[in-house]
Each structure stands twice: as structure tokens, then as C-alpha cells.
Amino acid sequence: MVDPNQVAGLEACAANDSPDGCLYGTGLYKTGESAASVDDTFRGPTGTLEVPQRFLMGPGPGNANPRILAAQTLPLLGHMHPPFLAIMDEIQAGLRYLFQTSSNYTLLASGTGHAGMEMAVANLLEPGDTVLVGVNGIWGERVADMAERFGAKVVALHTEAGTALSLADLTAAVELHRPALLFLTQGESSTGVRQSLAGVGELCRRNGALLLVDAVASLGGVPLFADAWQIDAVYSGSQKCLSAPPGAAPLMLNERAMAKVRGRSSKVRSYYFDLLLVGDYWGWYGSRSYHHTGMVSMWYAVREALAIVSEEGLEAGWARHDAAHRQLWEGLIQLGLEPFVAEERDRLATVNTIKVPAGVDWAALCKHAMDVYAVEVSGGLGPTAGKVWRVGLMGYNAKPANVELVLAAFRSGLALQGFTGGVSAAAASA
């Protein structure tokens, strides 16, 4: 309730040039600090926010499913209220389905995909551990950087951008270096490569290593079976194939990975990401305690995203992504464009890399797509910068109409630059 005396005091203050005259009677400065005048230089913003509608067909974020955005407008609950804890339980169950695991240890890290990455690295590596990092794009490079910061000895296993690591090379490297952990990126979104995980889990078991997989750009879009493939830890992100806004990172650890966490001889060097603490908020150890406030509306979004995944079914979702990928390439090849990833089996359905033909200005095409079609098509990243376009077909966006729109943007953008792809101009414009 507003105290009328206080309001009167404030009005008197506003009319008074000397702020010190306002020190008494309002309660605002009862702590003894002196009053200064408020600097209005940067006052604002004001008015209701408006943003343009765009088709986010780059490597992420993709467009959010409207049903997920609607879930975020539901009223907040307290982060320890039983109805909210029940939502967290639903999320954990939905994540078990999504990761195809029976592990008790699933949660959402508070943050984007990098939060899942950093949580995994911080907890699964101790200073002095050797980590073997598969590098075929920027994600391996980042994990190597993070692992080094947490005191691990990093051995990088490189393969050319646009190719996947072979099981033979992985086997030789694991047997030589005997790492505590092997890291691979299932969907390398900087190069458009889908890394096969066939045989990798077994290789790690035989050699006493943990297997950590980055599935940020692939989870929900291409098959992943954490238990059957013996993946010990895997993380993802909310804004790619789950079609939620960015801000939550699904994470799973199995018993082997948890044994490592429990058996650490040193504390995890990150408080915020310590799984012994965060896991206790998610009920991993049989109780619940506050660690940091659950990201209430964000968790609603992921709950809804997981419901959408469950209603469609994983196999139907994977098939839908594959169909969109095929539709895209059929159209791109007709336009005379070529895939950056030479081997068909290594092409990632969810993030497609397209070679920029000689003489074509990739950035001008992106600008055209945005200006005329409100379609985001991205350029390359890291090793592919300037060499490719990247088209994301993820979650809600992996559907025929969106693919057609991307193809229309390429068709007209290339025509404007006089590129006919070796096809006659008449055929190209047909």
C-alpha cells in the first residue's frame, strides 16, 4: 500500500532542486546513502516490443513451434513447488525417450548448448586426465579449449573439414593415447558432417574410456540410441531440432559417467555446473535441494517440445528430417549446386552445407534471401567460412513448404548473379 505522506514527500522532492532536501521522510534513503539526481541519458526503451517475422533456415536457432512459445506464457510457478517439480519429472522422462536411455541421470543445464558442453567437460574430466577430441570443425576445437581450461591434457584427432573420423583412426588413437574420455560431435554444424558412432561405444568400453557426444545440432533430427550405442554422456540444445527458444541444454549421463563424477578426487571447478549439486535439484540422488533457480518458463518450453517429440514419435521425426533433406538436395542439384560433404553417408540431414560456386558472392545471396523472402540462409563457419552456405532443416522447420521457400531464394538469388550451374539459362529459369 502506498503511504500518502510518502507520495507527498516525493512530490516535494521532485519540485526541489536539492536532492538532499529529500533525504528525510520518504524512506528511500533511510540507509544513509545520499540522493543524486537520476541520469536520464539512457532512459528507455519504452513501448511494446515488436520483431520481424523470419524463416530461420540457418544452423540455429530455428523457428520455435508456436505451441512451445504459448507454453512459455503460462504463469510462473516457484522453482520448488510440487507442480513444477512434477514438470521437471516429465522433462526427465521425455529426455529418456529422446536420448533412448533408461538412465536416471537426465536434466536440463541452464544455458544454451555450450552450457551442456561445459557441464559435461567440467564434471567428466579431472586435472591431468587425457581427453581425445575428434576435431572436424569448430565444436571439437571448442571442447579442446574447454578441456584445457579445466586442466585436462588434450589430444586432438583431426580430420579434414567435410569428412567424418573413421573407426580405424579412432581405434588407433584410443589405443595409443588411452584417454579417460573420447569426445565426438554427431552433427558437425560447421561442416555439415554426420559422424557415425558405429562401434565407437564398444571401442571406449574396451579401453576404459568414457564416450561423450555433442548432439546439439542432431538430437531429434537423426537417430541416436544412447544406451544401445554405449554413449556415456551426451548433451544437446533446445533451439535446434527441439524447436524451442535457446536457453536449455538437455544432458544425459549413464552409470559409468556418474561413477566418474562420484569418484572425482577434486571438486568440480565450476560451482554453477557441478552435477553433484545441480543433480540434487533434479532429484538424481533421492532428494531435492535448491542450487539455482530453475528456468521456469524455459523448462515449460522444453516440456512442451518433448511432448511434441513424443506425440510424433522419434522414428517419424527422423524420417521427416530425412525427407526434407532429400527434397532440398533434389532442388539444389537441379540448380547446379553441389554438397560440401563428398560422401553421401556422411551428410547431416539437419544442417546442410552447400559449396559456393566460383564467381558467386555467397553473402549477396544470403542478403537477397533475407531481403526478398525473409529467409535466413547462413554462410560457413570456422573451416567452411566463405566456402559454403548452411541450410538448417530442424524440428518445426523440417517440412516441405520451408524447403520450397529456401529453394526459391536460391533460384532467384543465383539467377540475379547470372549463375546457371552449367545448365542452360532457359532450363535454369524453367
Ligand SMILES: *Cc1c(COP(=O)(O)O)cnc(C)c1O
Ligand atoms: C549450435 C551448436 C552448439 C552450441 O550451441 P549454443 O546453443 O550456441 O550454445 C554446439 N554444438 C553444435 C554441434 C551446435 O550445432
